[in-house]
Amino acid sequence: MNKGRSNPVRGRRDCMVRVAALPVAMLVLPQGSTAQTAQATPGGGEQPPDEVRRRRPAARLSGRGTLRFLGLHIYDALLWVENAIDSGNYAAHPLALELRYARSLYGSLIAERSLREMERAGPIPAIQSERWLAFMREAFPDVGAGDRITGLWNPADETSEFVINGKAGKALRDRAFGERFFGIWLGNSTSEPALRQALLGRKAP
Incomplete structure (x- = not known):
């Protein structure tokens, strides 16, 4: 056995685990760290992806942010809306949150981190927590550079739908889930207020 030769497959897996295990995972940075965000100009000309345009023909770009951790580009987030969002009641508005990944992350770790971020808004009963995590x-799915996950929230039927690289994926009809999940970015309890401001198209205070 050649101990001096590295295993490229194992090296890639270790890298994915280290990045996915960061508190940022797909979502947010740990408290006290800095997200680098870039505010978008509404009406700046960027068109919504097909999955958003088909479901929300009137959608426009509210704002976008780029998230980095220790210099690593994790993802770009874009928020598509039909009308201006009341930030205190974001769940009352149809919206689409598009994440454009720049790195490889494991889907299972994305799910686990998502649940922990959702718990920032308050305790979640164990049965509900297990159902949401499942x-x-x-x-x-596992994602790599260039992959996209778009989460669409429809308050009319209380459904959260996820589209993977433009292809329809899973959906869940559960208002509490939708409020908690999209609240990771848009709620007052978000661990990344700068990213929230950028997505809402507002200047940081």
Whole structure:
């Protein structure tokens, strides 16, 4: 056995685990760290992806942010809306949150981190927590650079739908889930207020 020769497959897996295990995972940075965000100009000309345009013909770009951790580009987030969002009641508005990944992350770890971020808004009963985690493990695949996950929230039927690289994926009809999940980015309890401001198209205070 040649101990001096590295295994490229194992090296790639270790890298994915280290990045996915960061508190940022797919979502947010740990408290006290800095997200680098870039605010978008509404009406700046960027068109929504097909999955958003088909479901939300009137959608426009509200704002976008680029998230980095220790210099690593994790993802770009874009928020598509039909009308201006009341930030205190974001769940009352149809919206689409598009994540454009720049790195490889494991879907199972994305799901687990998502649940922990959802818990920032308050405790989640164990039965509900287990059901949500099981759903997200099915909904979120492993991703690599260039992959996209778009989450669409429809308050009319209380459904969260996830589209993977333009292809329809899993959906869950559960208002509490939708409020908690999209609240990771848009709720007052978000661990990344700068990213929230960028997505809402507002200047940081």
